[in-house]
Amino acid sequence: MSKRIFPGCYVVSAAHVLLALIYGAAYSLGAFIGHLQSNFGTGRFPVASALSLPDPDHRTIKRWKRPMLGFKTFRWARILLAGIELNEMNASVRRSKPASCCE
Secondary structure, three states: OOOOOOHHHHHHHHHHHHHHHHHHHHHOHHHHHHHHHHHHOOOHHHHHHHHOOOHHHHHHHHHHHHHHOOOOOHHHHHHHHHHHHHHHHHHHHHHHOOHHHHO
């Protein structure tokens, strides 16, 4: 009788490898700041600021998903997400209209 490996082990192993690569790439940028400073002839602040540009979008995603963590079914999370998207679309339409039409 041969022992077979559970297929979920492959999924978990792949997830661990991908997370190690992603977090390794994200948090190893500090090791390259000195080299980037010397290549571009600039200070530490501009280099660190450029490397942290994707961070505000990450905070937005975390803020959106926080209300969905307590749902027991996918249906209610989907309804809430549709409401968030509708709110964002309305806000973008309001931002794009000139101020004279809203008075």
